[in-house]
Amino acid sequence: MNWFWSLYAIVYDFGVWQFTPYWDQLSEIVDLVVARTMVGDWVCDFGCGTGNYMRLLFLRNRNVVGIDPCSAADRVVWDKMRAAGYPRMIYCGRFDVIVAVNSLYACDRLSEELKSSHEELNDDGFMVISNPIRWPGAVEMLLWYRNRYGWGGLLRALPGLIALAPFNLVIRLVYRPIPEEKLVAALRAAGFRIVNRDLGYICDANVILVCEKDPT
Numbered sequence: 590m591n592w593f594w595s596l597y598a599i600v601y602d603f604g605v606w607q608f609t610p611y612w613d614q615l616s617e618i619v620d621l622v623v624a625r626t627m628v629g630d631w632v633c634d635f636g637c638g639t640g641n642y643m644r645l646l647f648l649r650n651r652n653v654v655g656i657d658p659c660s661a662a663d664r665v666v667w668d669k670m671r672a673a674g675y676p677r678m679i680y681c682g683r684f685d686v687i688v689a690v691n692s693l694y695a696c697d698r699l700s701e702e703l704k705s706s707h708e709e710l711n712d713d714g715f716m717v718i719s720n721p722i723r724w725p726g727a728v729e730m731l732l733w734y735r736n737r738y739g740w741g742g743l744l745r746a747l748p749g750l751i752a753l754a755p756f757n758l759v760i761r762l763v764y765r766p767i768p769e770e771k772l773v774a775a776l777r778a779a780g781f782r783i784v785n786r787d788l789g790y791i792c793d794a795n796v797i798l799v800c801e802k803d804p805t
């Protein structure tokens with residue numbers, strides 16, 4: 590599916606440009622990471638896509654590394670990060686934080702990915718996850734958007750939503766949301782404990798978890 594994610598990366602930033610829930614979630618998660626870390630701490634963005642989380646975390650003085658299997662995203666990320674003053678660097682070490690926003694559902698081997706994340710984190714590190722637990726329906730989503738952001742907000746978001754619609758359709762056909770119980774069980778099996786849990790993003794269809802390494 591790398592070809593698919595590469596095509597997605599080409600339209601992604603246009604698609605989310607006026608999509609307010611995306612930017613709301615981004616600033617909430619970045620604020621959360623910044624509040625729990627110090628300047629210079631290392632953050633890994635797992636499934637970084639076009640690097641929007643990386644860019645903001647870098648601008649908030651965190652060191653960032655992005656992981657994504659798709660090469661088109663790589664080019665977009667580098668252009669974006671270079672413009673923000675990001676130096677090309679090599680990092681060999683463990684992370685203080687791993688952020689995984691809307692990317693875990695795309696992993697074939699969830700348990701293995703979470704175990705690797707556990708190993709790549711410092712002992713006092715933590716992980717922030719936002720992942721769909723269900724796919725909201727199109728009408729439900731449009732009504733929710735209109736109620737929350739008004740007709741003006743919906744009209745502004747519409748061109749991007751239309752551009753992303755074929756991609757989101759493929760995502761829904763190919764991938765399954767991860768039921769919360771399954772995600773929590775996989776996190777526990779990988780050695781994490783959940784320290785915060787919320788619902789959010791579009792129609793509250795995402796579970797947002799903060800997990801620490803379980804010392805027991």
Ligand SMILES: C[S@@+](CC[C@H](N)C(=O)[O-])C[C@H]1O[C@@H](n2cnc3c(N)ncnc32)[C@H](O)[C@@H]1O
Pocket residue numbers: 594595635636637638639640641642656657658659662689690691692695696697
């Ligand atoms: C919906 S995008 C989210 C991008 C970014 N996290 C954001 O919120 O802006 C999903 C991303 O997951 C990436 N992805 C797909 N399979 C993956 C895998 N096995 N491991 C890590 N990332 C993956 C895709 O390439 C894509 O960039």
